[in-house]
Amino acid sequence: MRLSRYFLPVLRENPSEAQIVSHRLMLRAGMIKQAAAGIYSWLPLGFKVLRKLENIVHEEQIRAGHIPMLMPTLQSADLWRESGRYDAYGPEMLRIRDRHDRDMLYGPTNEELITDIFRTHVGSYKDLPLTLYHIQWKFRDEIRPRFGVMRGREFLMKDGYNFDLTKEDALHAYNRHLVSYLRTYERMGLQAIPMRADSGPIGGDDTHEFLVLAETGESEVFYDSAVTDIRLGEREIDYDDVAQCRAVMEEFTALYARTDETHDAALFAKIPEARRRSARGIEVGQIFYFGTKYSEPMGATVQGPDGAQVPVHMGSHGIGVSRLVGAIIEASHDEKGIIWPEGVTPYHCGIVNLKQGEDAADAACERLYGALVAAGLEPLYDDRDERAGGKFATMDLIGLPWRITVGPRGLKNGVVELTSRRTGQSEELPPEAAVARLVEIYAGQPDPAGV
RNA sequence: CGGGGCGUGGCGCAGUCUGGUAGCGCACCUGUUUUGGGAACAGGGGGUCGGAGGUUCGAAUCCUCUCGCCCCGACCA
Numbered sequence: 001m002r003l004s005r006y007f008l009p010v011l012r013e014n015p016s017e018a019q020i021v022s023h024r025l026m027l028r029a030g031m032i033k034q035a036a037a038g039i040y041s042w043l044p045l046g047f048k049v050l051r052k053l054e055n056i057v058h059e060e061q062i063r064a065g066h067i068p069m070l071m072p073t074l075q076s077a078d079l080w081r082e083s084g085r086y087d088a089y090g091p092e093m094l095r096i097r098d099r100h101d102r103d104m105l106y107g108p109t110n111e112e113l114i115t116d117i118f119r120t121h122v123g124s125y126k127d128l129p130l131t132l133y134h135i136q137w138k139f140r141d142e143i144r145p146r147f148g149v150m151r152g153r154e155f156l157m158k159d160g161y162n163f164d165l166t167k168e169d170a171l172h173a174y175n176r177h178l179v180s181y182l183r184t185y186e187r188m189g190l191q192a193i194p195m196r197a198d199s200g201p202i203g204g205d206d207t208h209e210f211l212v213l214a215e216t217g218e219s220e221v222f223y224d225s226a227v228t229d230i231r232l233g234e235r236e237i238d239y240d241d242v243a244q245c246r247a248v249m250e251e252f253t254a255l256y257a258r259t260d261e262t263h264d265a266a267l268f269a270k271i272p273e274a275r276r277r278s279a280r281g282i283e284v285g286q287i288f289y290f291g292t293k294y295s296e297p298m299g300a301t302v303q304g305p306d307g308a309q310v311p312v313h314m315g316s317h318g319i320g321v322s323r324l325v326g327a328i329i330e331a332s333h334d335e336k337g338i339i340w341p342e343g344v345t346p347y348h349c350g351i352v353n354l355k356q357g358e359d360a361a362d363a364a365c366e367r368l369y370g371a372l373v374a375a376g377l378e379p380l381y382d383d384r385d386e387r388a389g390g391k392f393a394t395m396d397l398i399g400l401p402w403r404i405t406v407g408p409r410g411l412k413n414g415v416v417e418l419t420s421r422r423t424g425q426s427e428e429l430p431p432e433a434a435v436a437r438l439v440e441i442y443a444g445q446p447d448p449a450g451v
Numbered sequence: 452c453g454g455g456g457c458g459u460g461g462c463g464c465a466g467u468c469u470g471g472u473a474g475c476g477c478a479c480c481u482g483u484u485u486u487g488g489g490a491a492c493a494g495g496g497g498g499u500c501g502g503a504g505g506u507u508c509g510a511a512u513c514c515u516c517u518c519g520c521c522c523c524g525a526c527c528a
Contacts (some may be wrong), residue, residue, distance in 0.1 A: 009461080011461085011462055011463095011477095011478090012462075012463090012477060012478070012489075013462055013463045013476095013477065013478095014462090014463080015462070015463085016457090016462090016463070016464090016521080017520070017521055017522095018521095019521085019522075027462095028462095034520090036519085036520090037519085037520065037521090090526095092526080092527075109528095138528085140527070140528080142526075142527060143452070143525080143526060143527085144522095144523095144524090144525095144526080144527095146521085146522085150528095151527075151528085155528070157528070209528085218527080218528095282528095283527095283528055284528075285528080286528070318528065319528090320528045322528095323528060352487095354486080354487055355486075355487090356486095386486095386489090387485090387486055387487095387488085387489075387490065388486070388487050388488060388489090389486095389487085389488040389489045389490085390488085390489045391488085391489090392487085392488045392489080393488070393489050394489085396488090405487080407487055408487090409487070410487095417487095
């Protein structure tokens with residue numbers, strides 16, 4: 001993309017409404033514009049990151065054997081009356097009436113809808129196990145939205161639902177989700193720690209929240225510092241391997257890590273003092289096993305091998321996709337702006353032409369641009385007739401992890417400059433070598449393909 | 452919802468107390484000179500002051516109502 005043809009309305013000054021860094025930077029980098037309290041338009045740069053996260057989630061869910069679909073944002077109140085949650089959910093649920101005076105709602109979650117789909121079409125144990133998920137906009141009418149997309153009213157969320165014949169099968173689904181979530185967050189350059197959590201309005205027995213440590217997090221968390229040393233890394237996962245998934249789950253949840261809701265001071269005190277940590281965290285996902293809580297009242301049963309109708313065991317799992325954009329920025333920025341992890345960056349690198357309009361510099365940039373595109377990378381070329389300082393400041397603000405600087409001085413020696421946004425380290429090298437380096441860097445960060 | 456605050460050009464703000472018909476910085480447009488970390492000078496475009504009603508010869512400024520947004524709290528992915 002050439003910046004002169006793009007739409008990137010960056011702000012030089014901080015909008016007064018933004019209090020926390022991710023909100024400020026998203027506004028300044030031209031990623032979002034507020035449409036109403038807690039509701040945002042996603043401008044091109046923000047949309048690109050959002051789509052990338054969405055696609056990573058899709059890839060990892062499909063890898064785990066889960067099946068993508070799409071349910072509507074608006075739902076009928078009838079299903080919610082059936083599950084008993086129409087009254088239980090409270091004013092957070094946005095209720096709407098249509099022209100025929102029917103009670104509707106903008107879905108805050110989808111257990112009812114999915115259960116209805118399931119009971120209509122699934123009747124046999126032979127159809128199990130089944131895990132369906134979708135990525136869709138949700139609405140929760142927060143009393144007080146704040147922190148930009150981190151705590152908006154409208155938010156994009158992946159939510160999935162597993163249906164299993166037995167509790168053991170459902171617990172494997174739980175573990176499978178835990179592992180797939182770990183992979184998902186690691187690909188996004190985040191460390192999200194699974195913590196024993198409270199089940200809240202969803203209800204259920206087993207539940208873990210995934211928290212990204214950040215000073216601006218809304219939850220207080222307590223953990224054994226050793227948990228932050230555990231990584232999934234490159235290990236091979238077989239999602240059908242019950243023992244392996246359980247082993248990974250146990251590895252990641254054995255050490256003490258809890259939010260304030262479930263914090264147990266006595267247990268916490270047993271951790272060696274040097275490893276006891278309390279901090280703040282941003283919740284970016286949660287998984288539940290809730291047994292037959294919905295299947296029973298809503299009649300989601302299958303016929304077992306013995307001919308008996310049995311309610312299915314279910315779980316649900318969510319990832320706050322739009323919130324993750326903010327969470328990543330909270331975890332990765334400096335005073336100049338955002339620093340995107342390679343796995344989620346909207347463009348792989350920036351090209352800064354220091355002498356726009358000069359034939360040699362223009363031609364070198366065009367060649368470089370072409371070579372990067374040919375190599376399968378997406379560069380953002382700042383071809384505006386701006387001064388160097390302005391171009392650098394924009395690049396720093398929007399946070400592309402790599403920048404290639406092209407100027408007459410370097411070109412005289414046949415080199416360009418490759419700079420890491422994270423470290424600030426620069427290296428002078430021939431253009432072809434810079435392209436080769438970037439190809440190498442991104443070889444370990446394949447672009448997500450989407451559904 | 453309780454408490455506090457704010458709505459003046461795209462962004463940040465002054466002007467409101469003490470009514471006289473809108474101003475500054477950034478951004479934007481034109482020109483000249485500049486050009487390796489947010490240039491300088493000159494010229495220029497854009498707002499009727501969140502909305503409605505009222506008081507007044509006259510309202511961004513005063514009064515009433517209303518809408519929106521932000522902060523603290525309870526609530527929450």
